[in-house]
Amino acid sequence: MLSCVRWLQPLLALLSSTLVSCGNSCPPSCLCPDHHTVDCTGQGLTRLPDSIPLDVRRLLLSDNGIPWIPSDFLVLYSDLVYLDLRNNSLSRVEPGTLSTSSRLVFLDLGSNNLTEIPSGTFRDSRSLIKLRLGNNPYLSTVGTDAFSGLSSLRELELERNALSGLDVGVLSQLPSLRVLRLEGNPWVCNCNFAKLFLWLTENQHKLPTGLDGMECSLPVDGRQVDGRQVPLSMLSEDSFRECRGILTLTDYLVVIFSGICVSVAAIMASFFLACTVHCFQRWSKFTKSDKDDMDE
Numbered sequence: 617m618l619s620c621v622r623w624l625q626p627l628l629a630l631l632s633s634t635l636v637s638c639g640n641s642c643p644p645s646c647l648c649p650d651h652h653t654v655d656c657t658g659q660g661l662t663r664l665p666d667s668i669p670l671d672v673r674r675l676l677l678s679d680n681g682i683p684w685i686p687s688d689f690l691v692l693y694s695d696l697v698y699l700d701l702r703n704n705s706l707s708r709v710e711p712g713t714l715s716t717s718s719r720l721v722f723l724d725l726g727s728n729n730l731t732e733i734p735s736g737t738f739r740d741s742r743s744l745i746k747l748r749l750g751n752n753p754y755l756s757t758v759g760t761d762a763f764s765g766l767s768s769l770r771e772l773e774l775e776r777n778a779l780s781g782l783d784v785g786v787l788s789q790l791p792s793l794r795v796l797r798l799e800g801n802p803w804v805c806n807c808n809f810a811k812l813f814l815w816l817t818e819n820q821h822k823l824p825t826g827l828d829g830m831e832c833s834l835p836v837d838g839r840q841v842d843g844r845q846v847p848l849s850m851l852s853e854d855s856f857r858e859c860r861g862i863l864t865l866t867d868y869l870v871v872i873f874s875g876i877c878v879s880v881a882a883i884m885a886s887f888f889l890a891c892t893v894h895c896f897q898r899w900s901k902f903t904k905s906d907k908d909d910m911d912e
């Protein structure tokens with residue numbers, strides 16, 4: 617028993633010293649103002665720093681040139697609450713990167729080079745309250761389930777990206793949303809935009825500047841854009857009545873078609889009824905004459 621302890625001692629010492637050094641060391645060229653904060657802001661980093669303490673809660677990495685985050689980077693930092701990656705060169709967020717960050721409350725991916733927010737990116741980010749995705753000049757695609765799972769999200773920033781449209785379903789996945797920034801995007805006022813426009817007019821109180829900062833360009837013959845910008849505040853539901861026209865035409869077709877079906881069914885039913893009545897009459901006449909014959 618004693619020899620066993622003696623044999624284990626150096627191992628335990630090594631293990632505890634590694635743990636302690638992991639807990640206390642600060643990555644080179646970063647500052648660690650308190651036990652849970654690592655601040656590497658503006659250090660010209662072109663990759664993520666090594667040896668970040670495992671119990672980090674605030675990780676500040678803004679104003680660097682970090683081009684990507686490996687999808688398992690956050691696995692070790694399960695206490696992370698605040699992650700600032702603003703003003704880097706990120707072009708994508710690998711699926712699953714945030715799946716272990718269920719405590720993350722604040723995430724800043726603004727001023728990067730993101731092109732797409734794929735569906736499921738924030739599936740496990742149920743604690744996230746503020747998400748900044750603005751100023752990504754090539755960000756043109758937001759997946760239909762991109763924001764599902766963000767049940768606590770109150771503030772979403774998508775301003776000054778390259779969005780020409782946005783599925784309203786993406787926004788209705790956010791039950792706690794209070795503040796939404798969408799200004800400075802190249803919106804196109806086509807019929808797809810009509811639903812978003814309706815949502816925006818009904819949720820104007822969530823837009824910090826109302827509809828004022830938002831413009832859209834007018835489509836020409838449905839597809840091409842003629843570059844003329846119209847402030848959204850000058851549009852009304854009526855501006856999209858052509859789109860409603862398309863809808864009512866379909867509605868009319870459905871009504872006409874179901875009308876025809878009902879009439880055909882009614883004609884067939886009455887024909888069948890007439891046949892039955894006729895047959896019954898003939899049968900009763902026949903049995904009556906039979907009976908008369910038998911009586912004679």
Ligand SMILES: *[C@@H]1O[C@H](CO)[C@@H](O)[C@H](O)[C@H]1NC(C)=O
Pocket residue numbers: 658660679680681703
């Ligand atoms: C972005 O980061 C660079 C350094 O990588 C810095 O020079 C620049 O001022 C930062 N931009 C903003 C808007 O903070």
Ligand SMILES: *[C@@H]1O[C@H](CO)[C@@H](O)[C@H](O)[C@H]1NC(C)=O
Pocket residue numbers: 705707729731754
């Ligand atoms: C950003 O992305 C665009 C195209 O996706 C590319 O042309 C450009 O070089 C990228 N910029 C940086 C700083 O990575």
